[in-house]
Structures are given as structure tokens and as C-alpha cells.
Amino acid sequence: MEEKGANGIAGIFRRGYRRLKEDMCRPADGGEESEIDRKKRRFVIIVIFGILMSAVAFLISISISSGGVIPVSDAVCSMLSAIAKGGANLNTAELYIYQARLPRAVAAIAVGGGLAIAGCMYQAIIRNPLVDPYITGVSSGSGCFAISVVALGVSIPFIGLNSLYIIPVAAIAGGLIAFGITMMVAEGSGGSATNYILAGVIVGFAFSSVQTVFLSLAKDNLADSMWWLYGSFANITWENAWLVFIPAIGISIISMIWAREFNLFMMGEEQAKQLGLNVSVFKKSMMIVASVLTAICVAFCGIIGFVGLIIPHACRMALGTDHRLIMPASIVLGACLMLFSDLIARTLLSPVELPVGAITAMIGTPIFAYMLMRKGREYDG
Amino acid sequence: MDNLLTVEGLDMDFGSFRALRDITFSLQRGLMVGLIGPNGCGKSTMMRCICKIHDATSGSIVVDGNDIGRMKPSEVSKLIASVPAEAGQTFGMTVMDMVMLGRYPFVDRIWWETREDEQVVREALRTFGIDHLRRNPVSMLSSGERQRALIAKAYVQQPKLMLVDEPTSHLDMKYKLDVMEYLQSMARSDMTVLVAEHDISLMARYCNLCIIMKKGEIRTIGDPKKVITEDLIREVYEVDSRVGLDEDGEIYVLPKRYVRGEKDARF
Numbered sequence: 021m022e023e024k025g026a027n028g029i030a031g032i033f034r035r036g037y038r039r040l041k042e043d044m045c046r047p048a049d050g051g052e053e054s055e056i057d058r059k060k061r062r063f064v065i066i067v068i069f070g071i072l073m074s075a076v077a078f079l080i081s082i083s084i085s086s087g088g089v090i091p092v093s094d095a096v097c098s099m100l101s102a103i104a105k106g107g108a109n110l111n112t113a114e115l116y117i118y119q120a121r122l123p124r125a126v127a128a129i130a131v132g133g134g135l136a137i138a139g140c141m142y143q144a145i146i147r148n149p150l151v152d153p154y155i156t157g158v159s160s161g162s163g164c165f166a167i168s169v170v171a172l173g174v175s176i177p178f179i180g181l182n183s184l185y186i187i188p189v190a191a192i193a194g195g196l197i198a199f200g201i202t203m204m205v206a207e208g209s210g211g212s213a214t215n216y217i218l219a220g221v222i223v224g225f226a227f228s229s230v231q232t233v234f235l236s237l238a239k240d241n242l243a244d245s246m247w248w249l250y251g252s253f254a255n256i257t258w259e260n261a262w263l264v265f266i267p268a269i270g271i272s273i274i275s276m277i278w279a280r281e282f283n284l285f286m287m288g289e290e291q292a293k294q295l296g297l298n299v300s301v302f303k304k305s306m307m308i309v310a311s312v313l314t315a316i317c318v319a320f321c322g323i324i325g326f327v328g329l330i331i332p333h334a335c336r337m338a339l340g341t342d343h344r345l346i347m348p349a350s351i352v353l354g355a356c357l358m359l360f361s362d363l364i365a366r367t368l369l370s371p372v373e374l375p376v377g378a379i380t381a382m383i384g385t386p387i388f389a390y391m392l393m394r395k396g397r398e399y400d401g
Numbered sequence: 402m403d404n405l406l407t408v409e410g411l412d413m414d415f416g417s418f419r420a421l422r423d424i425t426f427s428l429q430r431g432l433m434v435g436l437i438g439p440n441g442c443g444k445s446t447m448m449r450c451i452c453k454i455h456d457a458t459s460g461s462i463v464v465d466g467n468d469i470g471r472m473k474p475s476e477v478s479k480l481i482a483s484v485p486a487e488a489g490q491t492f493g494m495t496v497m498d499m500v501m502l503g504r505y506p507f508v509d510r511i512w513w514e515t516r517e518d519e520q521v522v523r524e525a526l527r528t529f530g531i532d533h534l535r536r537n538p539v540s541m542l543s544s545g546e547r548q549r550a551l552i553a554k555a556y557v558q559q560p561k562l563m564l565v566d567e568p569t570s571h572l573d574m575k576y577k578l579d580v581m582e583y584l585q586s587m588a589r590s591d592m593t594v595l596v597a598e599h600d601i602s603l604m605a606r607y608c609n610l611c612i613i614m615k616k617g618e619i620r621t622i623g624d625p626k627k628v629i630t631e632d633l634i635r636e637v638y639e640v641d642s643r644v645g646l647d648e649d650g651e652i653y654v655l656p657k658r659y660v661r662g663e664k665d666a667r668f
Contacts (some may be wrong), residue, residue: 054516054519055497055501055519055535056513056514056515056516056518056519059513060513147489147490149492277511279512280505280508280511280512283498283502284502284505286491286492286494286502287485287488287489287491287499287502288485288489290449290454290485291483291485291502293453293454293474294452294453294454294474294478294481294482294483295478295502295503295505295506295558296473296474296475296476296477296478296479296505296506297474297475297505298474336492336493337493340493340494340495340498341491341492341493341494341495341498342498344512344513395493
């Protein structure tokens with residue numbers, strides 16, 4: 021019987037993908053396929069395809085602006101030329117790409133990948149499909165502290181914190197304080213995954229209520245406050261892009277070392293413990309790592325939702341539950357989604373720039389809904 | 402025959418509640434042992450203490466000459482495997498991936514298992530008749546297939562002692578017998594299998610030994626045909642029952658009624 025959806029462009033793509041998959045997974049000696057080799061091949065495909073996909077998204081992102089589209093080759097030439105000049109004596113095209121688009125793209129890759137992997141880590145440890153990187157109160161704590169700085173116009177010039185850094189520093193401090201309180205409450209009540217969720221929710225509410233008070237005091241700074249709360253890469257420059265990129269990508273890649281340990285958690289804490297994992301230490305360490313990663317991601321560009329919740333689920337539906345595959349895939353997919361979202365946010369209603377968080381949801385929701393309808397039955401249970 | 406498992410003076414407290422009290426027994430290699438008792442009598446707690454999921458309040462547990470209390474969790478997992486009653490939510494995990502988790506204690510590398518690990522897993526999948534389902538999500542299996550997959554996961558740990566918690570609780574008659582046959586064949590291959598189960602007739606049919614528990618203590622240990630009596634059932638479960646032998650000489654237990662008087666009747 022002809023398979024449903026076998027005709028048209030979707031059918032061509034599906035047949036092509038299946039043929040490619042079969043070719044890649046065919047054993048060299050004609051014998052039975054080794055599952056481990058098959059998985060290694062899939063990992064290599066994910067890494068290569070991911071790098072290519074990110075590169076394409078990156079090039080598209082730097083080639084399109086509110087002013088129009090320039091050829092990708094011109095964009096690449098301008099970018100390479102500007103980098104070769106070290107950012108000095110640039111012509112207009114080079115200056116525009118080097119100063120305005122490149123740092124945004126670099127930050128978008130880091131924040132997208134970082135939030136996706138933080139969500140992946142939380143979902144594995146807490147074993148709850150509704151968990152996202154903001155579940156432990158990090159976003160509320162960051163928001164509360166960042167808004168307090170914006171609303172009250174705080175500056176600390178004598179210790180060298182100008183407006184470029186004071187909001188991120190406050191956001192990171194707030195996020196980590198909120199997570200610290202969540203961890204204290206959760207561990208004090210037994211340290212179970214459910215207790216972490218409950219503690220995170222109440223701590224989040226507490227910080228959100230204080231944040232609301234600061235918002236009501238913001239007056240002239242209300243627009244800036246709202247801008248931070250909905251997420252934006254508008255304030256990203258080279259000065260802060262590296263401060264997001266290096267720690268976020270570094271932590272994301274290092275956390276993949278423990279991919280097998282995350283796999284153990286898929287059977288529950290008791291089974292993980294019975295299989296020899298020091299569950300208590302691993303859970304606390306990874307919660308801290310994921311929270312630090314989240315705090316770094318939200319510090320410079322505000323609270324961007326959806327990516328950390330949906331990207332790990334989408335990767336699980338497509339690739340299974342092995343974190344050796346879904347962690348690298350989450351980084352790549354999160355980075356690509358964030359790059360395209362930022363591109364749309366700054367060009368769709370130009371010169372008005374839209375909040376990135378709204379765009380991530382608009383792009384991701386239909387794709388995720390399609391995957392859920394196809395794979396939901398297997399995924400549930 | 403030497404003892405594989407020796408438990409001495411095991412106590413387990415949860416706050417002020419004493420879940421296990423002075424548990425002492427020993428088991429030889431290659432036995433299939435039934436752990437029987439009413440809900441809340443401490444069967445699962447005792448199994449969790451033995452595989453070090455819970456740290457016992459006092460007492461000692463020795464498996465194959467090793468004091469479990471002094472061993473690291475990673476070393477314990479090479480000696481003891483446990484089979485949970487249910488798989489829980491598995492987010493679409495495949496059978497192969499789940500069974501492969503059982504090789505975790507043996508993999509020294511950071512990321513990938515070896516071909517030898519895969520061979521062990523494939524052999525276990527074939528042994529339990531689920532190799533053809535290896536790429537299927539666990540959530541799409543029938544209860545019986547899922548139970549076999551859980552047992553296969555524990556089997557690939559190549560343990561000396563396997564602890565199985567209520568393996569037949571959701572299964573029909575055919576799959577109950579199927580699972581018990583697999584467990585019995587593992588016991589015959591020199592592995593000691595300790596099974597907590599509510600179906601006394603099934604336990605009596607398959608187990609070499611029964612441990613009967615009540616309120617955190619061991620009431621009696623022995624050959625099921627000798628220890629399972631109507632008086633014992635009345636004392637442990639507080640129900641009247643009929644215990645008899647069928648034409649094959651196997652014990653069957655039929656519950657009759659709640660033993661307390663009319664005043665205690667539920668309705």
C-alpha cells in the first residue's frame with residue numbers, strides 16, 4: 021500500500037532521508053548491524069549535519085537585515101575581511117556585519133544551545149516533561165534583580181560596573197540566589213524531583229512578586245524592563261558576546277561527558293542508584309551546572325522561553341532517549357532556532373524589533389505539534 | 402553448598418518508624434526464594450537495603466563474601482541486580498537502550514559500550530524472546546514483554562543475586578507462568594533469585610524456599626510445602642483460607658474470608 025504522504029515534496033524528502041539512513045547504517049561486511057556502530061554513525065551524522073545547519077543559519081542570519089538582503093558571498097567576504105582587519109578601519113558593509121550582526125549571531129548560538137541543553141539536563145534529572153530551564157526559579161530571580169537595576173536606575177561606577185554589565189551581573193546573581201534558595205528548600209524537604217519542582221515554583225512566585233513591585237516603580241524605564249523580560253539580542257556587542265559564548269558553549273559541551281549518567285536517570289533515581297551511580301551527588305552537581313548555564317544565558321539577553329522546554333523533547337522524539345545523541349542535537353537545534361528567531365525578530369516588522377521569545381514560540385510550536393502528533397503515542401509512557 | 406547471601410540483625414528505621422526489625426537469614430547459591438507477606442510488611446524495604454538503595458540502620462549484609470555496607474555502589478551493582486515492579490515513564494526509550502543500561506557498571510569508557518557489551522545484551526534479548534522488539538519503544542510493549550525487558554536489563558548485569566519486586570502484578574496467567582519460568586531458569590544457572598510476590602500459590606509452585614514476613618519481621622523461613630499452612634495464612638494475612646494440594650502435588654491457596662468477627666466487617 022502506498023504510504024501516507026508519499027507524494028509531493030514531503031514524500032521526496034522522506035524517501036531521500038530513508039535511503040540516506042539505510043546507506044549510512046548498512047554494515048560493511050553485509051552481516052547484522054551493530055547497534056553501537058549504528059549509534060556512533062548517527063552521532064557523527066548529527067555533528068556534521070549540525071555544524072552544516074548552524075553554518076547555514078549563521079550565514080543567512082548575517083546576510084539579511086532590516087535594510088535588505090545581501091548575497092551570502094558578499095556577507096562572508098565582509099565578515100572575513102573585518103576579522104582580518106581586527107575590527108579597525110572597516111568600510112560601511114564590514115562595519116555593519118562586524119559590529120551589528122556578528123555579535124548577535126554569536127550570542128544567539130550560545131544562548132539557544134545553552135538553554136536547550138539546560139532544559140535537556142533538567143528534564144532528564146527531574147523526569148518531568150513540563151520542566152524547562154526556568155523551573156528552579158532562576159529566571160524569576162534573574163528577572164527580579166535585573167528589573168530592580170533597570171527600574172531604579174542603579175549604577176555602581178566606582179567599581180567599574182557600567183550599564184553594559186550591571187544588568188547581567190545582577191541577573192546572574194539573582195538567578196543563582198533564587199536557585200540556592202530552591203535547592204535549600206528542596207533538599208530540606210527530602211531532595212526528591214517533585215520537591216525541586218514545588219520549591220522552584222514557590223521561589224519563582226516570591227521573586228516574581230518582588231519583580232512586579234519593581235515594575236510598578238519603573239515609570240520611565242518600564243519599556244526597558246519589559247524588553248529584558250521578553251528577551252532580546254539588541255544590546256549584544258562584541259564586549260559582551262564573548263562573555264555569553266565562551267561559558268555557555270563551554271559548559272554545554274563539557275556537560276555532554278555525563279550523557280550516559282543522564283541515560284540512567286531515565287529509569288528513575290532508584291534504578292540509577294542500583295546501577296552504581298551516586299545519585300545524590302550527581303543530581304545536585306548537574307542541577308547547579310544547569311542553573312549556572314541558565315543564569316549566564318538569560319543575563320545578557322533576558323528571558324527567552326520555549327527553547328529549553330521544546331528542543332530537548334523534539335530531539336528525543338526524533339532520536340530516542342540516548343543523551344549521547346540528544347545532547348549534541350539539542351545544542352545544534354537550539355542554536356539554529358535562536359538564530360532564525362533573532363533574524364525574524366529584527367526583520368519582520370523592521371524598524372520595530374520584536375521580542376525573540378515570542379518568535380521562538382511562533383516558529384517552534386507548529387513544528388513541535390507536528391512531531392507530537394506523529395510520535396506522541398510512543399513518547400507517552 | 403556455601404551461602405551467597407547472609408543477612409544478620411538488619412534493622413531499618415524511617416524516623417521513628419521501624420520498618421525492619423532484626424532480620425536474620427542466609428541463602429545458598431542457585432535458589433529461587435519467595436518473599437511473601439502482606440502489603441507494608443517490609444518486603445520491598447528489605448530488598449532495597451540488600452541492594453544498598455537504602456542504608457540499613459544497623460546489621461550486616463554479606464553477598465558472596467563481600468560486606469555490602471563497605472562497598473561502593475558501583476561495586477554492589479556488579480553483584481546484585483534489581484528488577485522494579487514497573488518501568489515507569491520512559492519517554493520513548495527503546496528496549497535495546499533500556500537493557501543496555503544494565504551494562505553501565507561494566508563500561509570503563511566515558512561514552513560508548515563495547516561490542517562485547519552489545520553481544521551480552523543481544524544474547525539476553527534472544528534468551529528472553531524480545532530481540533525482535535529491540536528497536537521498539539518500551540511504552541509500546543505489552544505488560545508481559547515489558548516485564549521480560551526489565552528482567553533482561555537486570556540479567557545483563559550478570560549478578561550473583563537478583564532481587565525481583567512483584568514481577569507478575571499486572572500479568573495474565575500465561576505471562577505469570579512465563580516470567581516465573583524465566584526466573585527459575587536463572588536460578589538454575591547458579592544465580593540466587595529473591596522474588597517479592599503476592600501470589601502465594603505461584604511462589605509455592607516455583608520457589609525452593611519461602612520467607613514469610615509480617616510487620617517488619619521474619620515470621621518463618623522454609624520449604625513452601627511445609628511452611629505454608631492455613632494457620633500461617635490466618636496469622637500473617639488475617640484471612641481464612643484453604644490450603645491444599647492439587648493433582649500434581651503443588652500447593653494452592655484460596656482465600657475464603659476476612660477472619661475478624663461481624664463487628665469488624667467492612668460493609
